[in-house]
Amino acid sequence: MAKFMDVHHNMKGITREQLIEAHQNDLAIEADERVHFEAAWADPESGVVYCLSEAPSAEAVQRIHERTGHRADEVHPVPLRV
Template sequence: MTKFMDVHHGMQGITKDQLTSAHRADLAIEREEGVHFERAWADPKSGTVYCLSEAPSADAVKRIHERAGHPVDEVHQVPLEIS
């Protein structure tokens, strides 16, 4: 599967609890699209949220986020990774 980093804008003031709740909403339905959300990060000041996932396509990532109630603004394929 391919890794994707998606970006949400306009979430100023997001709290850790809100981020956790949004992430759990994604996890609850991710298998329906063959997606696995690995991690999420947020910058409450700028209102930017980042999510790392493995998925069959960017469209699958978009569909899960839309269904979970927080549509994504950008989805970027991550073709190269080091650890």
């Protein structure tokens, strides 16, 4: 399975609790698409949220996010890690 980093814009003011809730919503249905969301980070000031996942495709990641109501603005493969 491949790794992906997705990016959500326009989430200015997101709270820790809202980030946790969104991440939990993804985790609740991730198996439907064979996705695993490993972590999420947010910058409330800029409104940018990042999610790291392992998935069969970028489309699978996006389908989970769409179903939970927070479509990613970008989904990037991240094949290299150090």
